[in-house]
Amino acid sequence: MNTIALRPPYDFARSIRFWRRSTGELCEQWADGVYRRVIVFDAKPTVLALHNVGTLEAPAVTVELDERPATVDETARLAPLVRGLLADDSDVLGFYAAVADDPPMAALTERLRGLRPNRSPLWETLCWTICGQQISVAFAYMLKERLVRRYGAGVAVAGRTLYAFPAPAVLAAADPAELAAMQFSANKASFIIGLAQQLEARTLDLEGVASLPTNEAITYLTSFRGIGRWTAEFTLLRGLGRASALPANDAGVRQAITALYGQKLPEPELRVFAQRWDGWGGIVALYLLASLRKDE
DNA sequence: TTCCAGGACGACA
DNA sequence: TGTCGTCATGGA
Structure with missing residues (x-):
């Protein structure tokens, strides 16, 4: 079977x-x-x-x-x-037990029971997260679509074409002017190309990140140009399903906490607030972001 | 027109 | 070390 x-x-x-x-x-x-x-x-x-x-x-x-x-x-x-x-x-049952005494979060886990942090390949996730820095999700999707259509390899089966995300070797050789023509900012173009080049030169080890504790992984990733804390945390959450990586500076996470707890918190205060979810910040972010969806 | 979106960098004090 | 200006675009 x-x-x-x-x-x-x-x-x-x-x-x-x-x-x-x-x-x-x-x-x-x-x-x-x-x-x-x-x-x-x-x-x-x-x-x-x-x-x-x-x-x-x-x-x-x-x-x-x-x-x-x-x-x-x-x-x-x-x-x-x-x-x-x-x-x-992903130990969602452990998460549910950990927030059982937190009524708003417990209610959210009940409503969204079974939601897990599905993963995408790490390199694709990192590039996607850089695409998403500071701009609307819709515009970020458009950037990724243009990047993949230009540099990715299409696989056509049964009248349907999907693309493999462009390999680092391909993006390492990309022309920044081409990315600029796709409406990438000069910074985003240089971040993606630069990281691809460092992967090729083996000065960036993405595979090794999986074996690092979350805090060490964030420190390692943020040592590279183009990866700030938000990007590192989001990449760990989506690329590795890392339960403890809370993107506390995320606009959606802040918005959801305001809606759920009635508190509008800037990042430093939010990180203090989030200590109640110690070790589960990434899963918390997942449920918070899902709570904002009208279709959920 | 201004502000805000799933921010990061570099200059400057 | 912390703050501020700048980058890019589109929608509210």
């Missing part, structure tokens, strides 16, 4: 659409209850499709590769990757 069982509770649809807020997204698609993304499988760009075949309390997905069912063997090989993408190791 090509089914992968997941840890409950898991709301597949809610968790997928949490990060998917644009129909123009080229690297991943969410349509008709199916999540698709390009992966490299057997050294070949392949469209991975995940179908929800479970429930909130008995979650499971089936796997397709290039629009055909994966074999039992392929499913077994893909299971670690799929579990990673779907944040299967």
Whole structure:
């Protein structure tokens, strides 16, 4: 059977659409209850499709590769990757228990039960987060779409084209003027190209970040030009599902706390306020941001 | 017109 | 070390 069982509770649809807020997204698609993304499988760009075949309390997905069912063997090989993408190791029950005495947050976890921090590849996440610095989400999506369409590799299957996010080697050689023509600011263009070049030169080790504690990972990432604390925390949350990475300076997080707790807090005070969620700040941010959605 | 969006950098005191 | 101006764009 090509089914992968997941840890409950898991709301597949809610968790997928949490990060998917644009129909123009080229690297991943969410349509008709199916999540698709390009992966490299057997050294070949392949469209991975995940179908929800479970429930909130008995979650499971089936796997397709290039629009055909994966074999039992392929499913077994893909299971670690799929579990990673779907944040299967995320201890949301531990989070729910930790905030049980915090009525507003407890009510939110009840309403959004099963929401987990689904992940995207770290390099793609870092670039996406830089795209999103200071501007509206809609405009950030447009920047990413232009970047991927220009530098990414398309994979067409069954009349549908998805793109692999451009590899560091490709962006390391990109012309800043081309990014400027796509309406990237001069800073954002130089941040992305510069980080790609440092990855190529191995002076930036993104894979090693996964093994660092959150605080050390933030310190490491923010030592590179273009990565401030917000970018580091957001990257850790979306790229690694890091439960303790709270982007306290995020406009949406601040807005949600104001709505939920009636307190309008600047970043330093918010970090003090957030100590009540020690170790769960990233998951808290996820639930806070989701609470702002009209469709949730 | 001004302010604010899923900020970061560099100059300056 | 902390503050401020600047970068980019679009919507309210």
